[in-house]
Amino acid sequence: MRKTKIERPEEQQRFETFLRSRQLKLTGERLELVEEVFGQPHHFDADQLHMALKQKGKAISRATVYRTLDLLVQCGLVRKSSFGDQYAHYEAVRSDEHHDHLICLNCDAIIEFFRADLEALQEQICREFNFKPMHHSHQIFGLCQACQGKTTDDSVLAHRLSQLNT
């Protein structure tokens, strides 16, 4: 077997191309961040990412984490969203298909869904308003199947609802 050049995962290559196109530099920190981002199975926030890296011995400063996440969002490898709390949630973009979210107010479960008919209806609405859509954000808050059975404290739920920044 002949020795081959070490292969970078596709996302790292995409990031590299993006960086080069803007004369930005491919640093070790940036590569490790991309790797960690794509190692995250679900949504995560800046601090979780920072801590996950620290636990693996890669102490990358919070500032760099934020700066790099910003670049990743710009290059389309990461999606940034807000679920009504005061911090940003991120997720690796593994395919081009976007999705919306159902968010459980009791257990914080995040259920992703995609519905072509919903997308189409939105476009129809935009057409009627002569509005050119570029991005959209759609979250439904409530109780997931598992939490509907549980006896939950209504006042806690009500408070959580009223505090939603959405």
Add this chain to the structure above:
Amino acid sequence: MRKTKIERPEEQQRFETFLRSRQLKLTGERLELVEEVFGQPHHFDADQLHMALKQKGKAISRATVYRTLDLLVQCGLVRKSSFGDQYAHYEAVRSDEHHDHLICLNCDAIIEFFRADLEALQEQICREFNFKPMHHSHQIFGLCQACQGKTTDDSVLAHRLSQLNT
């Protein structure tokens, strides 16, 4: 004509009832806040409200503004939302009909819309996931009719898009 008791606008009465039901007090500050909130034609934020009051000689502290807005949200007279920036937007609730928003990334115009078919489709989706919806948040970001004609700086738009916390 006989002298009648001074009549409070409906929203103040509703607020009063809400406060009494919780043994909270109807203070001058609270009444002036409700009045100002319902005097705002569109969306506003905590700071705008605070400044609008200050300009009218009613210097109510920011802390009280926030505390009262919170009460108004709990009592259903005010809706709180986030449009992808880092602060909360509020609006007076003048009818029970909720609406979603189209938000222009160029001029910040906020266009409200309500579509029964969209609402129905959301409920259908929730049913399929056995999810019990309690609230939802739906914003479409893009360019309003007026701004589609203007020559806008694409890179500014792209940056704005990428910074959206949605």
Add this chain to the structure above:
DNA sequence: GTTGATGCAAACTATTTGCAGGCAG
């Protein structure tokens, strides 16, 4: 060697909170 990147700490922004004095009920 340039130019951009990093880490640190300080700055920032929006919002919340503790506390002492004040006012509604």
Add this chain to the structure above:
DNA sequence: CTGCCTGCAAATAGTTTGCATCAAC
């Protein structure tokens, strides 16, 4: 007169930034 309310200032939390140093190209 009691307990909630207010203003103030300090505290928070998440995120951004200035600056000196360092590394990619």
